[in-house]
Amino acid sequence: MRYFIGNWKMFGVPKSINMLKKINTFYLKDKNRKKYRVIITPPYTLLESYAKFFKNKKISIGSQNCYQKDQFSSDTGAISPYMIRSVGAKYTLVGHSDNRNDGDTNEILKSKVELALKNNLVVVFCIGENKKDKKNKKTFSVLKNQLLKVLDKRFQKNKIIVAYEPIWSIGTGKIPTKVELEKTVIFIKKVLKVVLKKNSPVVLYGGSVDGSNVQLFKEIKEIDGFLIGGASKSSKKFIDIIKNYYR
Ligand code: PGA
Secondary structure, three states: OEEEEEEEEOOOHHHHHHHHHEEEEEEEOOOOOHHEEEEEEEOOOHHHHHHHHHOOOOOEEEOOOOOOOOOOOOOOOOOOOOHHHEEEOOEEEEOHHHHHOOOHHHHHHHHHHHHHHHHEEEEEEOOOOOOHHOOOOOOOHHHHHHHHHHOOOOOOHHHEEEOOOOOOHHOOOOOOOOOHHHHHHHHHHHHHHHHHHOOOOEEEEOOEEEEEEHHHHHOOOOOOOEEOOOOHHHHHHHHHHHHHHHH
């Protein structure tokens, strides 16, 4: 099974659902549809209406983040995993570099993952090295640390998806070489087996994925799908990624 996850970031208003309807129409006609899943993470404001609309359809809805406290609290502006699940979303991203930049420590991320799982959300846990780590050949140690500090063997394999997103690649048009990426994803899966004490969960790649470079990623068998930012804000570009992947 492959995964195509569209991360809308700060994009979208109620009528943007038309883009998802187009993706849904494409999906229903696609002869490859049994081979993949489509998940979209719109902003919080759209979670409930989109999740309702797609309830019995093939596109799943997730949130881009969640708060590290359960149910209700007095933290202004915060949205808990419990609240996200209550409006019908099934997934949540945790640890996107934007949120790590805003102060999400490993401790906070661990709490987010635990509470999201407790509330029956599938967690898409994002990891990735920055430009300096890469230059100093620290990529593997950084990734290992990000996994070890947050995940553990209590977590069910099919409730966790790991998204490898090199920070220097997000929104820049720069992507890792095939050799580099293959080695890194194999390394991540090896670490995950140790950390979770079971077979590796699904591992995605994210960072400047588009319709023209997706064929290159396809050659790397260990990559189970993609977390797509910029190109998910156009139904055509998003559909092109899927089409070109299966071409
Ligand atoms: P990008 O973003 O595809 O625009 O590089 C990916 C992400 O931030 O998840």
